[in-house]
Amino acid sequence: xxxxxxxxxxxxxxxxxxxxxxxxxxxxxxxxxxxxxxxxxxxxxxxxxxxxxxxxxxxxxxxxxxxxxxxxxxxxxxxxxxxxxxxxxxxxxxxxxxxxxxxxxxxxxxxxxxxxxxxxxxxxxxxxxxxxxxxxxxxxxxxxxxxxxxxxxxxxxxxxxxxxxxxxxxxxxxxxxxxxxxxxxxxxxxxxxxxxxxxxxxxxxxxxxxxxxxxxxxxxxxxxxxxxxxxxxxxxxxxxxxxxxxxxxxxxxxxxxxxxxxxxxxxxxxxxxxxxxxxxxxxxxxxxxxxxxxxxxxxxxxxxxxxxxxxxxxxxxxxxxxxxxxxxxxxxxxxxxxxxxxxxxxxxxxxxxxxxxxxxxxxxxxxxxxxxxxxxxxxxxxxxxxxxxxxxxxxxxxxxxxxxxxxxxxxxxxxxxxxxxxxxxxxxxxxxxxxxxxxxxxxxxxxxxxxxxxxxxxxxxxxxxxxxxxxxxxxxxxxxxxxxxxxxxxxxx
Numbered sequence: 158x159x160x161x162x163x164x165x166x167x168x169x170x171x172x173x174x175x176x177x178x179x180x181x182x183x184x185x186x187x188x189x190x191x192x193x194x195x196x197x198x199x200x201x202x203x204x205x206x207x208x209x210x211x212x213x214x215x216x217x218x219x220x221x222x223x224x225x226x227x228x229x230x231x232x233x234x235x236x237x238x239x240x241x242x243x244x245x246x247x248x249x250x251x252x253x254x255x256x257x258x259x260x261x262x263x264x265x266x267x268x269x270x271x272x273x274x275x276x277x278x279x280x281x282x283x284x285x286x287x288x289x290x291x292x293x294x295x296x297x298x299x300x301x302x303x304x305x306x307x308x309x310x311x312x313x314x315x316x317x318x319x320x321x322x323x324x325x326x327x328x329x330x331x332x333x334x335x336x337x338x339x340x341x342x343x344x345x346x347x348x349x350x351x352x353x354x355x356x357x358x359x360x361x362x363x364x365x366x367x368x369x370x371x372x373x374x375x376x377x378x379x380x381x382x383x384x385x386x387x388x389x390x391x392x393x394x395x396x397x398x399x400x401x402x403x404x405x406x407x408x409x410x411x412x413x414x415x416x417x418x419x420x421x422x423x424x425x426x427x428x429x430x431x432x433x434x435x436x437x438x439x440x441x442x443x444x445x446x447x448x449x450x451x452x453x454x455x456x457x458x459x460x461x462x463x464x465x466x467x468x469x470x471x472x473x474x475x476x477x478x479x480x481x482x483x484x485x486x487x488x489x490x491x492x493x494x495x496x497x498x499x500x501x502x503x504x505x506x507x508x509x510x511x512x513x514x515x516x517x518x519x520x521x522x523x524x525x526x527x528x529x530x531x532x533x534x535x536x537x538x539x540x541x542x543x544x545x546x547x548x549x550x551x552x553x554x555x556x557x558x559x560x561x562x563x564x565x566x567x568x569x570x571x572x573x574x575x576x577x578x579x580x581x582x583x584x585x586x587x588x589x590x591x592x593x594x595x596x597x598x599x600x601x602x603x604x605x606x607x608x609x610x611x612x613x614x615x616x617x618x619x620x621x622x623x624x625x626x627x628x629x630x631x632x633x634x635x636x637x638x639x640x641x642x643x644x645x646x647x648x649x650x
Contacts, residue, residue, distance in 0.1 A: 159235065159385075159410045159411050159412040160233075160385045160386055160387070160410065161385060162286070162383070162384060162385060162430075162431075163220065163383040163384060163386065163389075163431055163477055164427040164477070165385070165480060166223065166232075166233060166385070166386045167206075167208065167220065167223075167477070169178045169232060170206050170229065170232075171513070172295065173232075175203060175206055175226075175228070175229055176206045176207075176208060176526050176604070177205045177206070177208070178208045178210055179192075179207060179208065179209050179210065180210050180213045181211060182212070182342050182388070183209050183211065183212065183221065184212070184213065184315075185209075185212055185215070185302045185303065185304045186304070186305040186307065187188060187305060187306070187307070187563075188306065188566060189219060189221060189304055189321075189480075189482075189513055190306045190391050190482050190484075191220055192343065193207060193221050193482050193489075193490070194482065194484060194598055196222060196225075197222055197435065197482075197488045198487060198488075201226065204222075204225060204226050205222070206220065206221070206222050206223045206225065206229060207221050207222050207476075208220050209221070211402070212302045212410055214323060215301075215302040215531065217301065217302055217476055217477070217478045218389055218477050218478065219302050219478045219479075219480055219481075219487075220303075220477050220479050220480070221480045221481060221482065222295050222478045222481075222489050223386070223479065223613070224386070224390065224481070224487075224489050224492055224493050224496075225488070225489035225492060226492060227239055227419045227492055227495065229492070230390075230492040230493065230495065230496050231359070231496075233386035233387065233389075233390060233501075233539075234386070234387055234390060234409045234410075234496060235387065235409050235410055235411065239495060239496055239499045240499060241499040242409075242496060242499045243500065243502045243503060246500060246503045246504075247502075247503040247506075249532065255397055258473075262478030270596065275525040275534055277365055279401070279403045279404070279413055279414045279416050279425075279454060280413045280416065281415075281417070281418075281425065281427065282415050282416070282417055283417070284417070285415070285417035285425065285428030285429070286428065286430075287384075287417070287427070287428060287429065287430040287432070287433050287471055287473060287481045288417060288420065288433075288471045288473045289471075289473050290471065290472050290473070290474060291420055291468045291469065291471045292308050292469060292470045292471070293420070293421060293468070294298065295593070296343070296434075296467055296468070296469050296470040297342035297343065297467075297470075297591055298339055298341075298342050298343070298345070298434070298467065298470075299342045299429075300470070301315075301432065301470075302572050303315055303339055303478075304316065304480050305518060306449075306450055306482050306483075306484075306633075307380065307449075307456070307484065309448055309449060309456055310447075310449055310450060310456075311445075311446065311447045311448050311449065312337055312338050312340075312345040312460065313337050313338070313339040313554055314336050314337065314338050314339070314449060315336065315337040315339075315345070315380065315382070315480075316336055316393070316480050316481050316483070317334070317389065317479045317480050317481045317560040318334060318335065318336075318337060318380045318381065318382060318583070319332050319333075319334065319380070319381035319384070319388065319389065319391075319427070319428060319430075320332065320333050320334070320335050320337070320347065320349070320355060320378060320379075320380055320381075320383075320392070320394040321374055321376070321379045321380075321424055322354075322355050322358045322377065322378050322438070323358070323377070323383060323424065324357075324358055324361065324362055324477055325358060325361045325362045325365060325374075325376065325428075329401075329508055330401050330402075330403075331354035331355060331357075331358060331405065332391065332401075332402040333349060333354055333355045333392055333401075334392040334393040335347055335348050335349045335350075335355060335417075336348045336449060337380060337465065338446050338447070338449070340444065340464070340575070343466065343467045344462060344464055344465065344466055344467065345380075345434075345436075345464070345465040345467070346444060346446040346462045346463070347378075347438060347462055347463050347464075347465050348446055348449070348462050349380045349449075349462070349463075349593050349598035349645050350595075350597070351596055351605060352617050355361045357465055359376065359438065359440040360440075361439040362374040362376050363440040363441060369530050374439070374441065375401060375437045375438070376419070376437060376438040376439075376440060377419075377422040377423050377424050377437050378422070378424070378436055378438050378465060379419055379422060379426045379433055379435050379436070380433065380434040380435075380436075381423050381426050381427055381432075381433050381466070381592070382430060382432040382433070382434075382476075382478060382479055383431030383432060383476070383477060383478075383479045384414075384427040384429050384430040384431070385406070385410055385427075386428060387406040387409040387410040388402075388406040388427055388430075389412055390405060390409075390493060391403065391405050391406040392404075392497065393407070393493055393497065393632075394497060395497065395501070396525060396553040397550065397552055399402070400536075401458065403416075407431055414427055415427065415428040415429060416428055419433070419435045419469070420435065420457050420469050420471060420569075421436075421468040421469040422435045422437065422468060422469075427442065428483050431470075431472060431476040431477050431478065431479065432470065432472040432473075432476050432478065433467040433470070433471045433472070433475055434467055434469075435467070435471070436465050436466050436468045436469075437465070437466055438464065438466075438587070439463065439464060439466070439469065439557070440463060440466050442463060442464045443461040443462060443463055443464065444461065444464055445459045445460070445463070446459065446460055446461070446462040447459060447460060450483070450495065451484075451595075451597055452483035452484070452488070452490050452522055452523075453522050453597055453599065454484055454485035454486065454522070454567070455599055456578065456583075458594070458599075459597075460548065462528050468580045479498070486522060487519045488575075491519045492578040494517065494523045495517075498516070498517050499514060502514070502515055505546070505549060505552075505614055505630070507547045508545065508549060509542055509546065509549075510535075511531045511534070511538065511542065512529060512530070512531055512542065513532060513563045514529070514530050514566075515528065515529050515530075515567065516529075516567040516568050516573075518570060521557070523550075524554045524555055524556060524594070524595045525555075525556045525557060525637070526555075526556070526557045526559070527544065527546065527552070527555045527557065527558045527559070527571050527621065528558050528559050528567040529558060529559070529561070529564070529567065529592070530560075530561050530564075530565050530566075530567050531561075531563060531615070532564050533562060533563070533615050533616070536618050536620035536621045537613075537621065539560040539579075539613035539614075539615050539617070540611065540613060541586060542558075542560055543558045543560060543588055543611035543613075544584045544611075546644045547590075547592060547609065553628075554571050554594055554595045554605075555594055555609070556594055556595075556598070556609050556610070557609070557610045557611075557612070558609075558610075558611045558612070559573065559577050559611075559612045560612065560613055560615055560616045561573060561576050561577070561580075561614045561615060562576070573614075575612055576614045577612060578613045580617075581612060581613070581614055582615065586613040586614070587610060587611070587612055587613075588610065588611035588612075588613075588616075589608060589609070589610055590608070590609045590610075590611070591606065591607065591608055591609070592606070592607075592609050593606060594598065594606060594607045594609070595606060607650050
C-alpha cells in the first residue's frame with residue numbers, strides 16, 4: 158500500500174478500528190500527553206491512534222500514537238508485519254560472506270544503487286497540497302497546536318518533524334527527527350544531537366565562517382510535518398550520510414516521494430505534507446534548550462542549541478498536526494525503533510554475516526541494551542561481533558551488547574536471561590570498554606562518553622580457556638514429544 162498523505166493513513170486506521178476521534182475539549186498543554194501515555198501503555202485492544210479534534214484556541218486537529226503499535230507501524234511502512242521489512246530487504250541484498258574489506262565497502266556503496274535502481278528517486282512537482290495556504294510576513298508558530306508534553310518541560314515542543322538541511326560542502330540532503338522548542342512565534346531551538354547529520358552540517362557551516370569562506374553562515378532549513386507515513390518515519394532512520402532518507406521512503410512505499418520548491422528557502426520539501434515551517438539556522442547563534450521529558454524516561458538538562466528563524470509557514474487548507482510523546486517506555490517511539498531494528502537487520506548482516514537476529518528491547522530505550530544471536534564458529538567470535546557492532550554507525554552508542562548462540566530466541570527475554578546468567582563466567586566473559594554513548598545518556602561519567610559492556614553468553618570452546626566439557630541442554634527426545642503431541646487433546650489438560 159502506498160499512502161499519498163497522512164489522511165490516507167488516518168482513513169486506513171479508522172477502517173481497521175485503530176483510530177479514536179476525541180471531540181471533547183482537550184488542551185495541548187499536558188492533557189494530550191496524559192491521555193496518550195495511558196493509551197500507549199494500555200492492553201493492545203485499547204491502544205489506538207488518537208485524533209484530537211477539539212483543541213480550544215486552535216482549528217487544527219492533532220494526530221498522535223499513529224505509529225504506537227506493531228500493527229500500525231507495519232501498515233505505515235507498507236507491510237502487514239514488521240518482520241516483512243527484514244525479509245523484503247534481505248531478498249535484494251547479497252548476504253554471502255564478503256571476500257574482503259573491499260567487498261564489504263562495495264556492498265555498502267551499492268545500497269544507494271538499490272533504491273535508485275528501482276526507480277524511486279524523489280520527483281519534483283510545481284504545485285503542491287502543502288502550499289495551498291502560504292504565510293510569510295504573517296507566519297507565526299502560535300497558529301499550530303504545539304504540545305507541552307511534561308510539567309517541567311522548558312516550553313512547547315514540536316516532536317514528530319522531518320528537519321531538512323543540506324550539507325554546506327556537498328549539498329547532500331539530510332533529514333532528521335529532532336525535537337524543536339518554541340521560543341516565540343518566529344523562533345525555535347533545534348535539538349540536533351552531536352552524533353546526528355544536522356549537527357554535522359552546523360559544524361561545517363561554523364568552520365567555513367571561521368575560515369572566512371562564508372561571510373554569513375546561514376543554513377537553510379525546513380521543518381516538515383506529516384506527509385506519507387513512510388517519509389515521516391524515515392527521518393528517524395539512522396542512514397549513512399550519503400543516502401537520502403527519502404530514497405528509503407520511496408523504497409518502502411514503492412513509489413517516489415514528490416517534492417516542491419520552498420517559497421522562501423533554497424530547499425525542496427515533500428509536496429504531500431500537512432505543514433511546512435521554512436527558515437534558517439545560524440550556526441553561531443545558540444540559546445538554552447530544555448529541560449525535556451525524553452525517551453529515557455528522565456528529563457534531559459538544559460543545553461545550548463542553535464536557533465531556527467521562521468521565514469514562512471505553508472500548509473494544506475485543512476491540515477492535521479502530527480505529534481508524538483516520549484517518556485517512560487513503552488510509548489510510540491518503541492515501535493518506531495522496532496521498525497528500524499527489523500529493517501536494518503539485513504544491513505548489519507552485510508558487515509557481520511554471522512548475526513542470526515537482534516533485539517533492542519523497550520526497557521533498554523534503544524541504545525542501552527542490544528541482544529544478538531550468532532552462528533558461532535571460532536574462539537573469540539562473540540567478541541568479534543561485539544566490537545564489530547560498536548563500529549557500525551549509531552550502533553557505536555550501544556552501552557550493553559549480549560551475545561548468545563544461534564538457537565536462542567533473542568525476543569524471548571526469559572530465555573536470554575537464562576543463557577546470559579547461566580553461561581557467563583564473570584571474570585572471563587565480560588568486555589568493559591570506554592567509548593561514545595548517546596547524547597542523552599545521563600549515567601555516563603562524561604558527556605556522550607562512557608563505559609560500555611559486552612557479555613559473551615555463548616557456549617565456550619576449549620580454545621577460549623574452557624577446560625571442562627560444555628554441558629548439554631536438558632530436553633525431551635523428539636520421539637516422545639511427537640507421541641505426546643498425538644494424545645495431547647485426549648488428555649483434556
